[in-house]
Amino acid sequence: MNRSELVNQIKTKRTFLCVGLDTDLKKVPQHILKEEDPIFSFNKAIIDATADYCVAYKPNLAFYEAFGVKGLMAFEKTVKYLKENYPNHFIVADAKRGDIGNTSAMYARTFFEEYDVDSLTVAPYMGEDSVTPFLGYDGKWVIVLALTSNKGSHDFQLTEDKDGERLFEKVLKTSANWGNKDNMMYVVGATQGKMFEDIRRIVPEHFLLVPGVGAQGGSLEEVCKYGMNKECGLLVNSSRGIIYAANDETFAQTAAEKAKELMEQMDAELKKYGI
Template identity: 70%
Template sequence: MNKQQLFDNIKRKQSFLCVGLDTDIKKIPPHLLDGEDPIFTFNKAIIDATAKYCVAYKPNLAFYESLGMEGMSAFERTVTYIRENYPDQFIIADAKRGDIGNTSEMYARSFFDHIKVDAVTVAPYMGEDSVKPFLLYPESWVILLALTSNKGSKDFQFTEDANGERLFEKVLKKSQEWATDEQMMYVVGATQGEMFLDIRKYAPHHFLLVPGVGAQGGSLEEVARYGMNEQCGLLVNSSRAIIYADHTTNFAAVAGEAAREVQQEMVLYLFDKGIIPHKS
């Protein structure tokens, strides 16, 4: 999916919501545990209930890898299910990969050749040669970690060099030598608030993947106010607040309603920015 197609979906669905499929076997409704593939069964129900309200899904690989082969099978079944039933959805493998060149090449082959997701999150710490293998797939995206929501983000990301340039700013500037905003996005945590203004100084046209809204306490209103550009430029992720909104047999319907509420708030921000002509 290219940038224009993603923007068209945002306008059509009046949403820039990404639903995070951080599916924890210990948190899904207990009645699912007797089934043959509870992780996939849970994901399928969540996807069917939320697809009309979102434009993207983001399975977090850690939750699937923790279950070994069964978990990875559920991950691949989930991606296939989205592809076959909701082909307009943008699929992000939240894997935070990034290693020496030949290893990154294998990671890229796994996600883009085999599993066929649209994008993968990548850590920039090892530099250009660890990122470039993911960029050899012109129809796919790299989502580079830039400024994250976690407490430890201050350990490195805000450190300054002798000229006062912060590390996250260096990442933004240097990485734009590797790819354009047609193939690279950035992860920016929702809890960073006004820091989105600094991000937009260096990446005015890029899409930003924004985790941290919902259970982590990030403000959707602040993200939209400081981070939205003329093409929206945002994929705002919510995971736990949607997928674990209920633990009964009615979990999917409640998740769908939680997604709808976020989408309805997004309508207001898209309208105020002039991206959509009316609120529906």
């Protein structure tokens, strides 16, 4: 999916919601565990219930790899189901890959050729040659970790050099030269608040993938105030707040209700900023 197609989906559907498919079999409703493939069955129900209210889905690979081959098969089935039934939804593989060049090239081949997802989260710590192999695929996106929501983000990301430049700022400035606004996004945690202003000064036009709204306490209104650009430029992710909103037979319907609530809030934000 290219940039214009993604922007068009946001404007048409009046939402920039990304639903995180962090499927944990310890948290799904008990009746789902009776299914032959409970991970896929849960995902399918969530997708069917929430598709009208979002533009993207983000399966987190850790929740699939934890179950070995069966988990990866469930991931593959989920991606295939999305592509066949909801082809206009953007698929983020949240795998946080990144290694020396030839290894990154194989990761890129895995996700962009074998699984054929739209985008992949990538860790930039090893530098340019660890990221550029992911950028060689037309219509695919690299989503670089920039400023995350977790408490430990302060350990490195906010450290300053002798000139007062913070590490996340150096990551943004340097990596922006590797790709462009049409093939690179950045992960910025919703809890970072006003620091979105600092990020937008460096990458005003890039899309930002924003986790942390909902269960992690991030404010959608604050994210939009400091992070939205003229084309929206945001994919705001919610995982636990949607997919685990109920733990019984009503889980899919309740997920739909939560996703709809966020969509309505997002529509209001889009209108507020003239989009």
